[in-house]
Amino acid sequence: MSSATRESSAESGPTRALPRWYLTLFSTDALERFGFFGMQAILVLYASAPRSEGGLGLPIGESAALFGAWIGLMFMLSHPGGWVGDRVLGQRPTLVLSSFLGMTAYLLLAVPAGWSTAVGLSILAISGGLFKPNHQGMINLMYPDARRRESGISLMYVGIQVSALLAPLVTGYLGERVNWGLGFSVAALSMFLCGLQIALSGRQFGGVGAGPSRPLDQQERTRALRIVLSLAGTITALLLGLWASGLLSLMVVIAIAGISAVIAPIFGYTLLYRNKELGGGDRRRLRAFLGVFLGATLFWMMNAHASSLLNLFARDHTDRVILGWEIPASWLQSATPMFILVLAPVIAMSMPRIGGKNNLAVKFSIGLVLMGGSFLLMSVATTLAADGTLVSPMWLLIVYLAHACGEVVVAAVTIAAAADVLPRQYTSRVLGLLWLFAGMGGGLGSGVVQLATVMPEPLYYLMLGSVATSVGLFFALRRRALTRALGPDGPDESGPGRVEEPPAPIASAP
Incomplete structure (x- = not known):
């Protein structure tokens, strides 16, 4: 066509x-x-x-x-x-x-x-x-x-x-x-x-x-094939070695996947930062945006709990009987998309009025505080359920409502801001890094969630909720500094990479 x-x-x-x-x-x-x-x-x-x-x-x-x-x-x-x-x-x-x-x-x-x-x-x-x-x-x-x-x-x-x-x-x-x-x-x-x-x-x-x-030309095909075979051989050798030594288990495989998900964004960010075509202003903005990358890692790590620990809480600790029939625990997973469908238009209309000049920092702060607040609420819910009492599903519905609002805000503001960090020809790579850091959240989460098995659940949620809320408040306090760091090139910062290109492809939340 x-x-x-x-x-x-x-x-x-x-x-x-x-x-x-x-x-x-x-x-x-x-x-x-x-x-x-x-x-x-x-x-x-x-x-x-x-x-x-x-x-x-x-x-x-x-x-x-x-x-x-x-x-x-x-x-x-x-x-x-x-x-x-x-x-x-x-x-x-x-x-x-x-x-x-x-x-x-x-x-x-x-x-x-x-x-x-x-x-x-x-x-x-x-x-x-x-x-x-x-x-x-x-x-x-x-x-x-x-x-x-x-x-x-x-x-x-x-x-x-x-x-x-x-x-x-x-x-x-x-x-x-x-x-x-x-x-x-x-x-x-x-x-x-x-x-x-x-x-x-x-x-x-x-x-x-x-x-x-x-x-791919012939040279590129040969190089790509060599890399793929090397990676496949390394992974196979590692798994066979673990199996032969009796160390291969599900948790070992999970740990390998988690470590890989953590290493990949660090490698990708370092590679992009060292790109010789970037100017001083580009690197300044990329350094400042690293805080946004890490904040997104924290947000998506906690958001993934909806399908793991929160799903298990719905099964084991909530009273799901309605008119004599117990609804499946997994049905509560539909709450977040339902809230997004209802609230997304309202949030979209409100977003332009929030933040002013410090748009990114303020909105990102709101998303993290909503996520942190939901975990603080879960700390209360797990305390009430600690003696075996089945609590109302309204606790989870309020938590999922906070997740829905936070997801709409964080996904929209980070994708939009990523387009202005580097010259247009690098926007796809910045967006790719954004989702790699989201993947890091999953990798870190596979390890962090283990803490819930060795410490009281109320303390676990209190700890993560406090961290997310504190980080969100830090973004709010440092909003002017982040705005300045992400500002346009100064007179001495222009680099060879800042050339005009057609608008980059628009990505959507995963």
Whole structure:
């Protein structure tokens, strides 16, 4: 499809009639997210359920760490996933491959065995790493106009929340009340339909995304193959060595994934900071934005608790009986997307009025304080439940309301601010770093959550809530300093990297 054709399609974008290719991207994104949120709602419950009930029988600490390590690994693999679409296969073939890999992974999760869970989650991390950047890449390629592209992505974000709302209701009921494998199988079906739709809709996109935009030359292919084989060989040798020595266990694998998720953003940030094309002003802003990266790490690490410890709290410590029927614990996972759907328009209208000149620091502070406050509230809830008393689910609903408000604010303000840190040609790399640091949150969370098994839960939530609230208040106190540090180049700071480029692709929250 030519640029002119894409422009013609864009004329009937989401603000007018919806073109067929947009409906395809919208529905496939909703299907992929349905599988993701459905699995997210039941994974920790399944892992911690007794073997007699079809679960894996893992301790609570290991079950909670499992999700954190997996989400960190998936974020980390999004970088090479985007490279595969751009340089090796093309976006659409990569999306088809990702969909059927995801289907295979969910079917493996449906097998109640430790080995199938480990293999399934590994394949699912690869699938997620391939899907998200290339799906966003297709939107960017099909919408040459930035305003319509942003409108299209915003509409898709609504579709994602609808999937996040419905998926736990379906997979949660089937998994908790019928069979865990059936819950994962529904997620597999959604990925099969996703892959089938993309495979059959090629004519809607013309030639866009059908092949790599910048194919590897022979030297690059050889180098890439050497790197892939080296990494695969190193990982295989490490796992075989641990197995031969009797040290291989689920917690060791989780630790390896967590450490990798921590190392990757540090390496990526250092590499970008040392780029010779950046000027003094660029490096100043990048140093200042490191605080935002780390704040985002803390926020997403705590946000991931919704699918681990908070999910287990819903199962074990809340009174979920309504009119004589006990609702599945996983259904409470639908609260956050429901709140986002209701409150996002209100928050979007309010956002321009908040912060003034210190826009980023003030809004980021609000998001962190909301997250910290929700954990302080959980400290009270776990204290009330410590003697075995079942508490009202309203405690969790208020916590999820705070998460929803914080997520909308933090995701929007960090993505928007990332576009102004470095010259336009580096924006995708800054956004990629933002999600790598979010992945670091998952990696760190897989270790931090273990503290809940060795210390009283009220103290655990009090500690994390106090940290997040303190960091949020620190951003508020240092708002003017952060604004100055992120300001434009001074007369002596211009570097060779500051050149005008077309607007960079717009990314959305994962």
